[in-house]
Amino acid sequence: MPRAGLSPRLVAEEAARLVDDQGLDALSLAAVAKRFGVAVPSLYKHVDGLAALRREVALLGAAELGDRLRTAATGRAGPDALRAVAAAYRRYAHAHPGRYAALQRAPGADDHEARRVSAVPVEVLTAVLAGFGIGGGQAVHAVRTLRSALHGFVDLETRGGFGLPESVDETYELLVEGFVLAVQNWPGTASARVGTEQDSEGERQGRH
CATH class of the missing domain: 1.10.357.10 (Tetracycline Repressor, domain 2)
Known part of the structure; x- marks a missing residue:
């Protein structure tokens, strides 16, 4: 997916798919960035660190x-x-x-x-x-x-x-x-x- 297509919602959804596939402990900014084909700094425009990403996954699940x-x-x-x-x-x-x-x-x-x-x-x-x-x-x-x-x-x-x-x-x-x-x-x-x-x-x- 091109970098311009990223959004907070898409990042959270991809993180949710990652933890379903690999487990919650596998969640990291690097792992999510890799799935989008972007560098980790690109994610900081859409999520405020790993703790915030975990929160978004939890909210999506709830x-x-x-x-x-x-x-x-x-x-x-x-x-x-x-x-x-x-x-x-x-x-x-x-x-x-x-x-x-x-x-x-x-x-x-x-x-x-x-x-x-x-x-x-x-x-x-x-x-x-x-x-x-x-x-x-x-x-x-x-x-x-x-x-x-x-x-x-x-x-x-x-x-x-x-x-x-x-x-x-x-x-x-x-x-x-x-x-x-x-x-x-x-x-x-x-x-x-x-x-x-x-x-x-x-x-x-x-x-x-």
């Missing part, structure tokens, strides 16, 4: 993941929405492992743009969990738990952490179904209170 999750959730609610979002999350991590890795670190408190973009996937998850009656402070805990479950699985999977022959796809489906059951009975929600009341009634009847 925006893309947010779009994938939102599309998956559209028109669905409850368990169907959660299943669709979980599947989209895993597909994105598989398709773009480098940029997925880049978006895992929370942005700095003063980086308002990065915080806004990085919040989009979380906002989708929050909306999905709201369909189970989970809101307020419990929503934070539920979203953290869901993210931990999904990320933990795909991180182990992409690192080759599952060596036994049983289907990894089936394991992921079981993970998601287990989480569906968990959020249907999340502490503090109406469904959990009903379940607790039913258990208490059963215990009282058993004593008579």
Whole structure:
């Protein structure tokens, strides 16, 4: 690509492709410049160093993941929405492992743009969990738990952490179904209170 065709967006997109191909640790200004066929100083017109380039890759990944999750959730609610979002999350991590890795670190408190973009996937998850009656402070805990479950699985999977022959796809489906059951009975929600009341009634009847 000719030097005159460079732009901050094109540099970020090429850096994202590089980390997907070679891993996040392979990202450098020299590596990106080589892919464009230009000298490293040419990139400084479009990106303010390696840290800024990493940030742009993370923002690109967060925006893309947010779009994938939102599309998956559209028109669905409850368990169907959660299943669709979980599947989209895993597909994105598989398709773009480098940029997925880049978006895992929370942005700095003063980086308002990065915080806004990085919040989009979380906002989708929050909306999905709201369909189970989970809101307020419990929503934070539920979203953290869901993210931990999904990320933990795909991180182990992409690192080759599952060596036994049983289907990894089936394991992921079981993970998601287990989480569906968990959020249907999340502490503090109406469904959990009903379940607790039913258990208490059963215990009282058993004593008579």
